[in-house]
Amino acid sequence: MNSLRLPKRLTMHGDDEKDHMFLVKGGEDLRVDQRVEQLFEVMNAVMATSAGCRRARLSNTTYKVVPVTPEIGLIEWVQNTRPLKSVIEQGLGTKLGSLSALDTFGKFLKAKPKQFPAPNFHEMFKTEGRPKVEEMFATCCATVPTDALRKHLLAMAPSPEAFLTCRGGFARSLATLNACSYVLGIGDRHLDNFLLDTMTGTVVGIDFGAAFGIAHTELGVPELIPFRLTNQFQNLLQPLDSVGLLKGHMVSTLQALRAGREVLLATMDVFLNEPVMDWISEGVERRQAKTKRGGGGGSGEDAADEGLTGQPRPPFEARRKIKNAKRKLLGENPAAVLIDDLGQNLSVKQLGSLAKLEAISWGSSGDRVRSKPEHREGWLSVEDQVDCLIDLATDPDVLGRQWVGLATWV
Template identity: 40%
Template sequence: MFSVFLSHLCIGQYSGLSKPLPEYHIKISGFDERVLVMSSLRKPKRIMIRGNNEKEFPYLVKSGEDLRMDQRIENLFLIMNSVMDADPGCRQRKLSLKTYQVISMTPRVGLIEWMRNTQPLKEFLLNTLSDEEQKYLDPKSIHAPVVQHMKWVEKVADKDNKRGFQGMFDKVYIKYSYTETVKEFRLKEGKIPWNLSRRALQRLSSSPEAFYVLRSTLLRSHSVVCICQYLLGIGDRHLSNFMVNLKTGHMVGIDFGHAFGSATQFLPVPELMPFRLTRQLTNLNMPLQVKGQMESCMRHVLRALRADSDLLLSTMDVFVKEPSLDWMNFAEKQMQAGKETDDAAQDEKWYPKQKIQFAQRKLQGDHPCHIMKDELELGHSKREAFRSMVRVLLGDKKENIRAELPAQGLSVEQQVAALIDHATDPNILGRTWGGWEPWV
């Protein structure tokens, strides 16, 4: 029974779009005896499932995590793909998300489809460094950007800092000015060769034409990833949470443990960026950078999803009916912080309803920074640096386009402009957690 269940779900033969025909489905004939144990914290295992069609299907077995969130996010991505496919502008530009199978078997065990021919974005970029560059950027080197960043953070920390990491970053927001932050951030950016992404694609390309195709695919796919992940509030977008397909150039987002704004609300050093759009990604499109292809693709995707927002919001209803364990824990944290209303306290489904309301605001054109300010307030309003964080988040009218826009009723073009300005602001990137590596 387990074998039949696994074969139908794991190999992704029940799409929900057509009547299932089990007699034609691939069945499991066995498992490879070799198991690859990953080096990450929870030691996930890669297994190889052998089908009766003489093909092998690799999957990652993860334990200790509730994969229902990842599974639901992937289902929402499939809905978004159907919306984009129905939109002429998106279809003409072949805009879609690359998805993968996630199967939550219990609240603590699940399977994730192993994506062949992919590499984490961090390895994809840093593998192009020369031996001399690698020595200089080694995390153990005193010259490495991450080491320099922590020294810069510690410089303004209180000597009797009792709040640890969180207290140090509070001082970063309070004491450092815009000019000091941007100057320091540009110095760290300058330590990294500006063209790592171009080097990486050139290594994969057999001709200038191949490089152009791979570059165009990576830029388009990352633009789609940015907008779709923003609408679902997916955070913790460090370099290891993106995979690059080495054959096609497609960008694939992975690991959705922080979704619907939890990275802003609950992380000790809150993420104040809507998505990852750092120097190596924008430099791939030199000399235009975000203008041209990236901005155009973002507009088409956002316009299509805003036009069909009812479908997305109705699909999110599953989060209300069956919240994951992580969401229940997050709800408890918010209750302890005293940030729920009286009405919410009487409604056991208040937390998922609140998160879906934020998604609804994004789809109706509210200003991204004002939405994030409300998320930040839910988790950090009692912190010493809260007002400074809000000031940095909202931007300065002299420096930022987003500071000139209204809080509500933005057009698609205005919303995308605000998002790009927000994601590329050195005053925000320069103050973030070092593990996010905003200088890459």
């Protein structure tokens, strides 16, 4: 198949007289993906005990991951799905890598065409204020129609009622995936890492190599967004917007997860008793060795590989990540948890951008929901926590500073 790792798809004919398709993927350690899928299943079980989640039919779509060696494994093929990137590119009639937004971003970053070195980002963190970043990001967004995903669902649905059903399925699944992904610290949410179910409109998350805050602590250009909620997603939800369709489902999901935090944290504790952090460090080093650094022209697939530090992490790092998951499940402000992760990033330390990143994370203008005095201290209610998460995920000053491969203007 046409992908960075050139994976192979095979079909097994089972004794149940059914065909079962699997993706054979090499060059990556799938043990972390396997554990994330297992945690999603535990989260589904926790949500099944919540009346609000049952009523709204909230759950994550999971699939089986079978690691064979540290370099190869099998992934269950999710039927009737397409990557969101191909869906949106079809609606736009062009490849994301050819968008003029890349040139606009490159000029702002003072980088050569299609080259985005990590030091240029850190210089931008330190020197560019909120107004200029928002202006640049608005220019990038203006070059891309925001209705490509919406048009696809409209064409997919045979009637207006069917479209509303598909849109509702998309909103429910996205809200659940976003809330669960935030708790597990899953990053690298470029458009190739979402699958769209062409029958129901639900969204399925894939490729969780950047879980447990790796996108904040290990990447040369750290991610600041807690999950993806960019223009294509928001436009699809109109006229009810993210608050109308997403917030209620996210509140129900986080409420259930916070109520069942003891079960979740006990399950996550397996990452302290098994060498999963060593697996992640080994995977970072392998990806760094195989990936050309400093390049990239908007390709989402290798975005997470750019600027990887590849440095071994101290033993306490796994415990710190579990502690941060507990802070999320207790309701601490997401900006405070993010800043703790950024403080562990070696590139941030070496390039001296932590102070500016702290200001950006809190909201550099001081008028963001997450920066309100009553939200900065103590534990937040579930509703306030979701408000702060959505505020962080949709802040143009944050979106305009993300790695170019995420294409946050789409």
